[in-house]
Amino acid sequence: MTDVFHALADESRRLLLDRLFEKGGQSLNDLCEGFPMSRQGVAKHLGILEKANLVSVHWQGRSKLHYLNPVPLGDIVHRWVGKFEDVRIAALTDFKDQIEEDQKPKQEKRRA
Amino acid sequence: MTDVFHALADESRRLLLDRLFEKGGQSLNDLCEGFPMSRQGVAKHLGILEKANLVSVHWQGRSKLHYLNPVPLGDIVHRWVGKFEDVRIAALTDFKDQIEEDQKPKQEKRRA
DNA sequence: CCATTATGCAACCAATTAGTTGCATGTCAA
DNA sequence: TTGACATGCAACTAATTGGTTGCATAATGG
Numbered sequence: 001m002t003d004v005f006h007a008l009a010d011e012s013r014r015l016l017l018d019r020l021f022e023k024g025g026q027s028l029n030d031l032c033e034g035f036p037m038s039r040q041g042v043a044k045h046l047g048i049l050e051k052a053n054l055v056s057v058h059w060q061g062r063s064k065l066h067y068l069n070p071v072p073l074g075d076i077v078h079r080w081v082g083k084f085e086d087v088r089i090a091a092l093t094d095f096k097d098q099i100e101e102d103q104k105p106k107q108e109k110r111r112a
Numbered sequence: 113m114t115d116v117f118h119a120l121a122d123e124s125r126r127l128l129l130d131r132l133f134e135k136g137g138q139s140l141n142d143l144c145e146g147f148p149m150s151r152q153g154v155a156k157h158l159g160i161l162e163k164a165n166l167v168s169v170h171w172q173g174r175s176k177l178h179y180l181n182p183v184p185l186g187d188i189v190h191r192w193v194g195k196f197e198d199v200r201i202a203a204l205t206d207f208k209d210q211i212e213e214d215q216k217p218k219q220e221k222r223r224a
Numbered sequence: 225c226c227a228t229t230a231t232g233c234a235a236c237c238a239a240t241t242a243g244t245t246g247c248a249t250g251t252c253a254a
Numbered sequence: 255t256t257g258a259c260a261t262g263c264a265a266c267t268a269a270t271t272g273g274t275t276g277c278a279t280a281a282t283g284g
């Protein structure tokens with residue numbers, strides 16, 4: 001969970017996922033193309049994505065082919081986002097309670 | 113986008129969101145309860161959540177009340193997860209292509 | 225076999241981060 | 255006004271990170 005969020009919290013890594021979304025089965029050298037960083041830099045990012053299970057690999061001879069794995073994204077949706085979608089209604093209720101609270105004769109001063 | 117993922121990539125911060133999910137409108141001191149860290153530590157985490165717009169605040173006198181804001185989560189779903197859900201089918205196709213590629217008389221050796 | 229290609233591993237550095245402590249500021253209640 | 259409470263701000267430290275370079279290893283093609 002932490003690994004997945006951490007992996008996604010970087011523009012370069014999200015770009016790599018975009019690349020693999022467009023075309024699966026790319027090698028490290030393929031993915032290095034046009035990236036403003038050394039090969040090992042890209043390799044480290046890919047390693048983080050692998051560790052988070054967002055990218056799965058497939059060795060073919062001396063080439064390591066990379067594929068996007070969407071499963072962890074689905075997990076996040078089910079364990080996190082779905083849960084917090086419900087809070088929208090709860091949030092409305094909270095705000096309603098809050099507003100009613102504020103209506104009471106008890107002046108609410110905001111910090112300057 | 114980066115801010116949201118980064119904010120979620122920490123167990124303490126996810127726990128804070130859980131707390132606010134259970135009960136909105138808690139103050140900093142409320143949220144400090146049972147947390148193995150100083151008040152300022154918690155305040156920093158809350159600051160990160162605020163910056164990511166995952167938590168919205170409401171001043172009431174000298175108390176800063178915190179509320180969970182589910183909107184950025186929804187944004188992530190729409191811009192990322194939905195997109196990569198589609199790749200499941202594409203992934204199947206890729207693997208199918210890959211397998212067919214492997215079927216060709218060209219031995220595929222895996223690294224030891 | 226030899227040269228080339230694709231990748232991995234390790235050391236290193238600059239910059240950021242996570243947490244702390246100390247003190248300042250603003251608000252409430254008596 | 256005074257004292258207590260809730261928070262903010264700044265400085266500091268230890269640990270982590272993002273990137274580099276150099277070298278080692280394995281597979282391919284002639």
